[in-house]
Amino acid sequence: MLPCFLLPEEGILFMHHEPVMLNEVLALMENHSHSKILDGTLGLGGYSEGILKRFQSSQVLGIDRDSEAVKFSCQRLSEYSQRFTALLKNFGAVSELDDVASYDVFVFDLGVSNMQITIPERGFSFNIDGPLDMRMNPDDDSCPSAADVLRDSDAETLTEIFRNYGEERYAKQIASAIKRSPVPITTTYGLVELIRKALPQPVQRKMGTHPARRIFQALRIYVNNEAGELESLLKSLPEVNRTALVIFVSYHSLEDRMVKHSFRQWQNEGFGKIITRHPITPSEDEISRNYKARSAKLRAFSLSMN
Ligand SMILES: C[S@@+](CC[C@H](N)C(=O)[O-])C[C@H]1O[C@@H](n2cnc3c(N)ncnc32)[C@H](O)[C@@H]1O
Missing domain, CATH: 3.40.50.150 (Vaccinia Virus protein VP39)
Structure with missing residues (x-):
């Protein structure tokens, strides 16, 4: 203590x-x-x-x-x-x-x-640019960051994560877009931009919330078990x-x-x-x-x- x-x-x-x-x-x-x-x-x-x-x-x-x-x-x-x-x-x-x-x-x-959520370096927020971290304990180096998860998981695993923890309807499309990306996704804004590009405008408008909200929630839940x-x-x-x-x-x-x-x-x-x-x-x-x-x-x- x-x-x-x-x-x-x-x-x-x-x-x-x-x-x-x-x-x-x-x-x-x-x-x-x-x-x-x-x-x-x-x-x-x-x-x-x-x-x-x-x-x-x-x-x-x-x-x-x-x-x-x-x-x-x-x-x-x-x-x-x-x-x-x-x-x-x-x-x-x-x-x-x-x-x-x-x-x-x-x-x-x-x-x-x-x-x-408000400190950019913690990487939890889709509204603030920062490294895609999301570890609740920033001192725990044994815990992979959200960027590590995107890099090291295959499209199927990412789809499961986005479905199970974010209830995201477009899990598969977003997971494939992440895996097709020519550059690694290492920042919060990088991920937001990718999601916006992966989803057609009418779909984004129908979501009724920020298009990245469910993906950020899913990654955070997964990263921190x-x-x-x-x-x-x-x-x-x-x-x-x-x-x-x-x-x-x-x-x-x-x-x-x-x-x-x-x-x-x-x-x-x-x-x-x-x-x-x-x-x-x-x-x-x-x-x-x-x-x-x-x-x-x-x-x-x-x-x-x-
Ligand atoms: C919503 S905040 C709590 C706010 C608090 N009730 C207040 O009024 O300030 C949730 C906190 O729970 C912590 N937390 C989440 N999962 C945890 C876990 N498994 N063990 C311990 N703390 C955890 C987070 O790090 C975060 O600081």
Whole structure:
């Protein structure tokens, strides 16, 4: 664990950030014991900060697989260092924590952070030019970047990735265009340009969204093994903690389906009960303030095994 005060001073940047459905998350926690809370997707520390402010005797552990997020949030929340700790870790390995059984609440706000999406060098955004990286932990050299994936995968594999993780109708056309490209695709704008050239104008107009959105989502999920991480978490959590409140906020149907099915399974197996029969979604007001919130779905489960 990295005590906040040991972290370096560099890398502080100001970033506007409104955590999605924070009030709804806090309201659920309010009705449950909340002495020890694990924020499994620390990001910019928006949830952790909200929790530390609202529940003044709670201890919070924030984990993230992104070393920059851990450093940033640790510095941002340094005034809470008595009650807040940050740790570089994948949530798929949360069961490895010695004290995992003692948390009252686990909260996971899936997907990418504003920091990852807005820093050009991270290569997550189709709206900003940068290297086609997309690794959630930029220090992990063993993880191939999105550019590596495009270079090293054949057209069939790319088609599968774009279909499975992006639900992209034109997966095959885009994958073949990538493989036919005379130059390697190494930048975000390079990929956007290729997608625009591969899809006829009328198709692009009918898409109703940025033509590269689904491909970028698919690559990001694949590069970071997001589905595998979520699967490990959903498999292990009820085995290692029998009394916690578990909250997920997800942003696309693949993640939401995985959470929904696991919660049903947990309930059927007697691990506790689903609290949100239907997912909670953000208010119109929140969506108008924060565009990112538009696709969010919140689901909660109360683990209560004797
Ligand atoms: C939507 S952001 C969280 C934002 C945060 N709730 C806030 O208010 O600042 C998601 C974060 O989860 C992290 N993340 C994604 N998958 C992860 C995993 N498997 N393990 C740990 N962190 C992960 C990302 O690196 C990112 O920082």
